[in-house]
Amino acid sequence: MVVPGIMGSELHDTRTDKAIWGLANGSWLAKAWLSPQGLDGLRLTPEELAGDYTRVRARRLLRFPAWSPFLRGFEPYHKLLRTVEDTVAHRDAVMAFPYDWRLPVAVNARRLATEARDHLQRWRAHPAHDEARRQAVDERPARLVFVAHSMGGLVACAALTLGPDSDLAADTRGVMTLGTPFKGSVVAANILNTVQGGPLPLPHRRLAAAAATMPAVHELLPQFLCVEDGLDVRHLTPADVANLGGDKDLFGAAEDFFATFHSTLDLPQLWPVVGTRQDTVQSMKLVDGVVHASEYSFRTDTDGTVKRLPTGAPRRYNVWGDGTVHRESMPAVPQRAMPVFAQHGAMANGKDARRVVSDFLLRDEPLGPDQAEDGIGLTVPDYVTPHAAWDCVITGTDDPAEVQCTVTALDGGWETVARHEAVDDGKLSTEIVLPGEGLYRVAVKADYGPAVTQIVFSGPAGYEDSV
Template sequence: MTDLVVVLPGIMGSTLANADGTPVWDLSGGALWRAVRTFGGAVKRLRLPADIGDDHPGDGVVAVGLMPDLHVIPGIWQPVDGYTEFVDWLEEEFFLSRPSAAAPGNLLAFPYDWRLSCRYNAERLKHRTERELERWRASAPDRRDARVIFVCHSMGGLIARHYVERLGGHGITRRLITLGTPHRGSLDALAHLVNGMRKGWGPLGVDLSALARSLPSLHQLAPDYACVEGPGGLAYARDLPGLPGVDPELLKDAGEFHAALRRAADRPVPTELHAVTGVRQPTATTAAYDDDRLTPLWEIDGTDEGGDGTVPRLSARPANASGDGYPVSESYTPCEQHGSLQNHGGVREALWGLLTGEPRFHRGDEGTAPLLGVLAPSLPAPGEPYEVAVTVPPRTRGHDELLVIAELRPAGDGPPVSRSLRNLGGGRYGTAFPAPAPGAYRLAVRANGHAESTVTALALVGGPGE
């Protein structure tokens, strides 16, 4: 591998520190819940001023690294697993090296201030990528023709696309790979803006809702398709006057951001873009609006298209400028949830072909593993049982005769708890774990005898008073 590989995380996936190096966002793993309990002051300091646009607020906050473990800020986004293991895997499997002050390298992890607009962060990406590529090319004769491969999770794909397609990056880019990027937005982002903090985490709600609603980035993650039910059918959120919680100017600007990307995607020689799309997970795709609240719905025009539990399938690859199709096909469709895509075994096998140009190593007959759709709360109410529902499509052989097993494992210390799900008939399975203790958890669900069928959901459990 002589190209430069650049890894971009999703929203909240970068650690943040202030000017003197004191961390202001690095809460993950087993310490996450304990820190969230006293997080109010730090959140207040992260809030952005009005009319921030594509600028930095000048508050001294900088991005210093990638989040190493499970992380979430309730009320902004769903839980996401860490990136340390993923970057280590890239380094080891493809014989990459990381740059330092003393030596160039060809594996660049790009943390960014995820509060700010994708345009701002794309400018930072441009300067860093082009500087590191120049160093790498100059370090050896066989590297003179090196180009860039971007591997991006979630919002990181929007930042990379803006650099590649709007700031001249296509000239040095070999390919751009997105994992669960909401190219057309996510209903979850809009619901967080409108509804505010989830009921059940009340004492943190005011501060966290105010932070969420100040972020240009979260507005740029809102759906760029007609998604809100109204008398005349589905409507764009930006066309609904008085929608609470959203900043109308930021939402309008987000529409312009996405429109510019759609126009760029129709270039005569488009960027080689590969979209990895999580499928088969219950995913909010549209919403009903009533009494100043959005009620998420699974279907669009009567069809449940699923997705990765956070990003609808229709959104996980970009639309063209005319809005009547997609400029790229789905490169790989794992049965996995959004926050765990980067650590999914099948995704990593797919990356072999996307990074090296070689087909994935054949590990047996593909397509035989049962496809599990997992519905489990990401922020369960404190003190209540943790309920898990699983569906298996009828086309799966023996879809209603499987032994489905769920394991709930703390992100920090503590033993896992396993349950065999009840067979409810018709390919439906369910169970309820006793109320978990406060903390962060990974839920792994699989069909017995099919380890490759595993779907991983993430959760943060609050305590009394949250």
């Protein structure tokens, strides 16, 4: 079962017979993010908030690159699917699970549990299954393997621990999660806060208005100590969420869900893949309802007290992440965490993660990536305007000769090689100017380690300033 992340499934409005998320090109994205009604179809209606989920249908996994404020670029899943299909005994053994990523995790988990059981039964009745079974140890029948990206990991784990099929976990050999925010992400607070967050591009405010109605976004809010409040460090509260622009009731429901979810998250089959060495927000301050996110986190001793400096101030730790999810937003199995150098939206598409997935499918105990391998980080803005310079920063090296950076228009009409210069110890930077609107992919490759990519959206500088 291949389970995508948030915004990783195409969504179709069955009442208007129109796609509301997931089309083929940057012009559709510009219309979605910049036109007055571009995201109206994504907002949950009162009927949906009351539990009627018949309006929207998830048709398939994302097929083309997409973009969202703060979450940035989303690469499609065809490379991951091809890797899985090329590894298993027969392509019919593979099933993709598109889902309405706006809805509560528990809703999608229940549907995944049902569809996974049906898929397993179909595969066990497949002629190719008998041949594959003869090659298995003790000729054991097939079991399920879940490969899940981002929020899809929450859906997969909830299907096994909280779903209606109590035997599903026993019929599952493994769950590999790629960049899953088991304890949430500060990025979700940024998403909801953009209504109040000062002069930001219109797409950010469009997303905030839609996200304020989405249970799933509230379930991605941090469930760890992240709010820096003077000399105190505390959890986010429903009152905080309402203050920053979210829905306190949706967050309260999210807290109730995670209280149960984390208490049951004891899956020996779970193997998390985590991103590393990418600049990632890990904590925040709330000042007059505005989120000020920081790229450091806090740690506690076994008794729950925050580790502090001799001055009494909380100690700050940078644990990095994948640009969206920091490394410590994972379940209590850090000894199994397999690091890869990748941005969040591109992780499932990357060569290193796909190699780990292939190994996971073939072995009972995945080896994971080479731990001695090193890599680089990439930091770019999520939204830029044509003909205006912006900074492209590479971390992990201060030798320009070690890296190659290309910027390519996804429509194939333009490409440039960016030349970086050292600006600090372990940091390179350069200014880039894009020739027009659309989606652009920034790809950085060092002489060592894997390539890192990110998608940048180039949009107009002027537009109607209304949500």
